[in-house]
Amino acid sequence: MKFHIRFADQVVGFFVLIAIVSLLLIVIFMGINQRWFAKDYYFTSKFLSGNGLSVGMPIKLKGFKIGSIDEIALTTDNTVEARFHIFDTYYEKVTKNSVLELTVSPIGIGGSGMQFYPGKSRELIPDNSFIPSLDFEEGQELVSKGLVNKPPADDTIVKIINQIGPLLDNSNKTLISLKSVLKTVDDSLNGHSDGPAGDIVGRLSMLTKQLNTLMDDASGQINSILSDTSGITSNIEATSSQLTDTTGLVTKLLDPKGSIARLLDDNLELYSQITDILSSVELTTTELNTFTRYINSSRPQISSLLESSREALQKGKDVLEALSNNPLLRGGISSSKEQPTTFKGYREEDF
Amino acid sequence: MISIKLENVTFIRNNRKIIDNVSLEFPPGKTSVIIGPSGCGKSTLLKITAGLIPPTSGKVYVDGVNLLTMNRTELLDFRKKSGFVFQDAALWANKSVYENMILPLQVHFPGMDTDExxxxxxxxxxxxxxxxxxxxxxxxxxxxxxxxVSLARALVISPVLLYMDTPLTLVDPSVSAKMERLILDLHSSDNTIISNFTDPSLTKRISDFAAVMKDGRVISTGTIAEITDNKNSETRDTVSAVLYHQNSNSV
Amino acid sequence: MLGRLGRWFIDYVKGIFYALGFFFKVIKASMPFFRGRQIGKKVLTMQILFTGFEALNIIALIAMALGAVIIIQGVSLLPQFGQGELTFPILITIITRELGPLLCAFIIIARSGTAIATELGHNVVSHEIEAYIASGIDPISYLAAPRFLGVTLSILLLNLYFNFFGLIGSFFITQLIEPVQATDYFRKLLSYLRLEDIASSTLKSLTFGIIISLSSLYYGFKVEQASTEVPQMVIKAVGASFVFSIIADAVITLIYYTR
Incomplete structure (x- = not known):
């Protein structure tokens, strides 16, 4: 026979006993935890409206639950009477001139709460007394006379605004940074900036102008060179035709009044002209070379600038989304898929 | 000694009349046998007589008291005096032989010593x-x-009224002989026995009173000699089929 | 046609009255168990052993798994919405008030409801019930009452154990996956658990116990002659137990929330 069948009576006895003892223990612990056996002190108060008031609503002092509402009822003069109790451990806080304040969140977040502000007196209010609320003049007067130990505007809305404040500051800072970045980019593109990007763009603009001037100069000189060259060509042509006449070629070449002699004997005019042209072309090439070097050296900086702008725009977008999806208002920042950076390609290049 | 009387007892199951308006009185201190062909309602009548099945209509009297309207004490007293041996033994399957035997004693003799x-x-x-x-x-x-065990369970409380529903069927001859002797001993005492034995010789030897049944009706009553020589041909045919032809289907 | 309908209706009403009479008789026969010694005491003990104690392992497993899932989800998900404290009301609502009693009932229907209906059906077919009557033992007092009390008491106890395992045992399972501070957990649990929750849970399990035991007994005894009737009646017992338990659950929940 199995053990639990042979000792069925004992097994069932234990089974029942453990359940009952455990239940009793849990009920006792519940009672201790929920203060069933503690003496509470009962008070009443009045409010203008029952909105936000509910039975069981906790009464808090500086964030600590010190009691709760037991009953609420509409009186004949259309005010709301609330009966509540304060735990014996906090009874010493219920001093003369204490007031209650019902805070209701207008935007529906954070809920409503019942705040207790102890009076500055040391005299305790007896059980079953009336404690005024800030809904009525009696309570407001106690506060204005400075008889209530009430911290300034420590209500739910302020707490919410306090939580929103740093968030808005951060958003503001980000927007300012974004604006500054955009202005820098704009200035840089217009060439008005003092920074490296502006300098680069300014110098780029200047170089373009110089290049234009050079190109104009070079164009004139090249035209004259071309016309001279044309003359030379025709001369060479004539010379060539003359050279084709073999009978008189050597004679003519050797003739002191021949073409080469004349070419070399023109006070170096043609030679000087060619030299000048070549110098101009060299200068232009040098300038062009410098410009190209500038452009080359500026390329990573421009890319970096564009990448920074892109990142700044992305952050700006996140900030705007964070504002619209603020955790207090909605559901937080939605995760977005990171855009692949275009900068990566340039970084990997050798400059 | 207990007398049992049936008055206009009818029992209907699934729109079928199993017992049809039976009125019968079993003599006290005697052995009464219900005889009839298989399926004529002998077992059902026996159970109605013992108060195990309530009839659809009619009354069952035990010493003049209606069995169906007895209060709990009267009923318990009647059960203490009576035992029932079932056709299929009907032992309690979740109990051992010993537990099957001790339970009636616990019910009727709660003060009895365990050793006893x-x-x-x-x-x-x-x-x-x-x-x-x-x-x-x-x-x-x-x-x-x-x-x-079924017979022993019925007899353990020493009843004065014993119902036996074909007690010797499916029993091998050696066991049957022993049980038969016990039944004959009970018969010789003043016990009231109501049964439907299948063994014709035992029936003839033991019965002081017989009721012949056919199709749910009691067609004749009396001693074995009276019913055997009955003028009614239906009774005669039934009795001869059950008691004098071994191959008849009397169960 | 009209005659048949009329006959069916009369039989139906008769059936309801018969069932009510049966329930009343079972409840009446159960009373002596609270007063003193009963011959069916051993049957009651065995019924609690089979229905209650032997179902403890499956109840513990389900309760701890369910509780652990709620705690893990609660402590990881709810604080994201600033509603971390909601873990405890959710845990109590599911384990104590709503799902606990119903899951216990379903397990008892599957384990013991079917067993009782089958056993009694076989007792009828094998004439064991008649043997009890012949021996002077009232089958309602000896067979039905201890089973009724045993199942009802077992489901009450199992519901308590379901709560222990679901609220306390699951905490230890949670420690293996996502540790939660013990003092904070139990302090909050005890501050959110109300007597109304325990009362609602107890009332539900008591009602389910009565429904399951009475349905199983009623359909078990409804078997008349053939063993082929037994499975049919078991199915009816299970169906009735489910339907009436769910209806009772809805009614009690409605009363709880509209009080």
């Missing part, structure tokens, strides 16, 4: 011829052993 109960159980089982372990469950017993 134990002694009574063992002697009764020995009397019916059961020699196996008392800790066995009915499923572990043979058909004959089950019948023995």
């Amino acid at each position: 109960k134990d002694k009574k159980i063992r002697s009764m089982l020995k009397a019916v011829g059961y020699t196996d372990s008392l800790l066995l469950r009915p499923a572990q017993l043979s058909n004959g052993e089950r019948k023995m």
